Ligand SMILES: NC(=O)C1=CN([C@@H]2O[C@H](COP(=O)(O)OP(=O)(O)OC[C@H]3O[C@@H](n4cnc5c(N)ncnc54)[C@H](OP(=O)(O)O)[C@@H]3O)[C@@H](O)[C@H]2O)C=CC1
């Protein structure tokens with residue numbers, strides 16, 4: 001059984017490439033070098049030639065602020081590439097599993113967002129991901145779009161590593177306390193993607209559509225930062241003061257939603273997935289970082 005995984009140098013792709021797959025699964029881990037998603041024209045022949053049983057696409061243009069100044073590349077990678085993947089996988093008769101984001105919402109809802117809530121992205125990144133979602137939905141009925149949020153891992157770039165890096169030089173950090181969401185471990189996302197993919201391959205009647213998955217227990221970026229340092233102290237990291245500030249005090253090129261908590265009820269019901277609290281997953285990531293367990297993925301060429 002051959003499964004194509006894109007974005008293998010990223011957080012989720014890396015975890016998928018090192019996931020404990022059943023023996024009969026062969027993961028074809030594609031990097032940018034193998035398949036440049038900014039060139040969507042190359043995708044169809046790559047998938048047609050690959051004789052895959054499924055495609056998992058965690059690759060994306062994820063630089064939220066940079067996307068504001070580079071919307072064309074963001075759009076190619078996040079919208080046109082998934083569109084090409086949807087057409088190619090549909091033609092090949094195989095399922096497509098894509099990863100999307102809480103940033104498709106505008107953040108004005110008071111409660112957690114469910115899959116039926118209307119999307120209304122406030123930045124280029126979110127808009128390009130929303131366009132990718134639509135293309136996947138219309139291009140291949142056998143798809144799952146897994147929306148997740150605030151991803152962290154010992155591998156790659158993320159808020160946990162940014163906080164630890166900044167704290168190495170600064171005794172005082174200022175972090176926004178009026179944007180709510182759920183931090184989510186890339187390893188947990190990979191496990192969910194693997195479960196969904198194997199089910200879709202095995203069962204033509206398996207559920208399809210859009211699903212929300214994040215780790216449990218909403219917080220703010222400031223709450224996340226404080227917990228990172230509370231746990232990191234025992235691993236010998238430098239602990240700064242963390243000051244809670246308003247979004248208006250931390251101007252960024254891209255706006256972010258004030259609330260992007262995702263309701264996981266649907267994935268719990270359809271795929272028997274039970275999200276664990278992000279604090280538990282954070283402890284594993286900090287332990288991996290402290291013990292240098294951040295080996296690079298093997299990339300097939
Ligand atoms: N990070 C987060 O906080 C969140 C992410 N998501 C979504 O989850 C998914 C996984 O995110 P995450 O693992 O954090 O992403 P990362 O930013 O860690 O990794 C992105 C991956 O996409 C690859 N990529 C980017 N551009 C291209 C291209 N032109 N051709 C081929 N590959 C490309 C990168 O390759 P290279 O290393 O060569 O640049 C990298 O492997 C994405 O779909 C993202 O939108 C959803 C919510 C939160």
Ligand SMILES: Cc1cn([C@H]2C[C@H](O)[C@@H](COP(=O)(O)OP(=O)(O)O[C@H]3O[C@@H](C)C(=O)[C@@H](O)[C@H]3O)O2)c(=O)[nH]c1=O
Nearest residue numbers: 062064101102103149150151159174175176221250256
């Ligand atoms: C570094 C830093 C950030 N912030 C704020 C800025 C922003 O509002 C918030 C998060 O900052 P970041 O830029 O690290 O995170 P950001 O790039 O917005 O993270 C997003 O990435 C994309 C890919 C997603 O899909 C989202 O789910 C989300 O994880 O924290 C501070 O307040 N103080 C700081 O020192």
